[in-house]
Amino acid sequence: MDSRISGFYKFSIDERLDKIKEIIGLDEEEADNLRDTGSLGDETADRLVENVVGSLEIPVGVATNFKINDKDYLIPMAIEETSVIAAASKGAKIAREGGGIKANSTDPVMIGQIQLTNIKDPYGQKVDIIDAKEEIFELANEQDRTLVKFGGGARDIDVRVIDLGDEKNIVVHLYIDCRDAMGANAVNSMCEAVSEYLSDLTGGEPRLRIISNLADKRLSRAKAVFPKEELGGEDVVDKILESYYLAKEDPYRAATHNKGIMNGITAVTLATGNDTRAIESGAHSYASIDGRYKPLTYYEKNEKGDLVGSIELPTAVGTVGGATGVHPTAKANLKILNVDSSQEFGEVLASVGLIQNFAALRALSTEGIQKGHMSLHAKNIAMMAGAEGRMIDKVAKKLVESGEITSEKAQEILKNIN
């Protein structure tokens, strides 16, 4: 098999797929499954990314029951994993009983980094750079007049001296208010434009000029009270707290705890055509900002014995820009989400992350995750075993009743039904 294919990008979608079929030996059905570009259509799909041969469908579900800052939301989630949407809806239903979710956020400020090398007197240059702040702002803002028109643009700078062993580098941080955009393109253009000026000013050589995904100036927070009566008593509150304490102390558990948070956050990010890699790297780097990987949520017990959950994390998402305005399904999902700004969007994301995490911890601390997760996953197992149509639900039901949710059991049930 030879993967060296010159000019693959110049082929049409069909030509590319034919080529892959030929090399890999895909059959017609496999090729057909890949080929459909769905609501995107061929033209948009082919423009959105490179070397397109088709698309991958992920179901979009809508989580219900969310009340955030006294506003009701329906939350579109694009995800392949069973029970996430059900769990979010259940968690949000419990949070409603505690008065709903409260959320707030910082201004939507992203950080752009400009690295300057070969500087002999970095601490002295730091003073000069800060002195030139107004010129730097002006240059940055010239790159994106639309953003400035919407009330965004350069807000502040920071100058860090980083010791790289044989030399010290200056890393200038540009703080850019990106308003309703995620902002990577705007920030990157600004960094490139400002770097030349900084080079002239300091005599340093510009290297990296790029946004930072550790977006700790663009934070969203959410809080919810989960009444003990809704959880099955104070005993359950204590068990959830015990699960949380373990995550605080043990990075192996914290990774799974945060994975549960990202089940919700990544699904909403994907559904709206936002950058899931940016949101994931922001969350995980923020979780280890103190040098140790920690849970992104906090849990406490209030004076009534109810569980109080909260979360704080970077939320670099936009309601404009990137694929949000291009992908027809993402546009429909944004409409369902019904947020007026990227800040409100960030607050919804933080709320979903908190609720998703709470729902998993509740299940883990009581009946265990497999009961809810596996009983919903039983349908997938039934399908994998060959069940079709109405048979899927029948086999899944029998699987759950048997308490043995395995593909072997599904095959056995299917054989007996047939």
Ligand SMILES: CC(C)(COP(=O)([O-])OP(=O)([O-])OC[C@H]1O[C@@H](n2cnc3c(N)ncnc32)[C@H](O)[C@@H]1OP(=O)([O-])[O-])[C@@H](O)C(=O)NCCC(=O)NCCSC(=O)C[C@@](C)(O)CC(=O)[O-]
């Ligand atoms: C699955 C449930 C919700 C069932 O829970 P249940 O007790 O059967 O639900 P319920 O009867 O109490 O229903 C309450 C509400 O939940 C929703 N709901 C209830 N069932 C459905 C459904 N089928 N489809 C859609 N929504 C559903 C729905 O909103 C319903 O309200 P209603 O509409 O009846 O007024 C529960 O067992 C649960 O929350 N389990 C946790 C599942 C979970 O967290 N899954 C994530 C995947 S596992 C993972 O990746 C992360 C993890 C766990 O490793 C993270 C970690 O370790 O921290």
Ligand SMILES: NC(=O)C1=CN([C@@H]2O[C@H](COP(=O)(O)OP(=O)(O)OC[C@H]3O[C@@H](n4cnc5c(N)ncnc54)[C@H](OP(=O)(O)O)[C@@H]3O)[C@@H](O)[C@H]2O)C=CC1
């Ligand atoms: N490390 C990372 O995370 C990186 C991510 N990316 C990618 O960058 C993309 C996101 O970049 P982004 O800059 O948001 O996207 P765009 O450049 O597509 O869109 C942002 C632009 O939209 C215009 N705009 C219109 N209305 C508004 C408003 N109300 N608020 C703010 N801006 C508005 C602005 O100006 P104008 O119309 O003049 O453009 C703004 O610059 C994503 O696709 C991401 O994957 C790219 C590089 C690195």
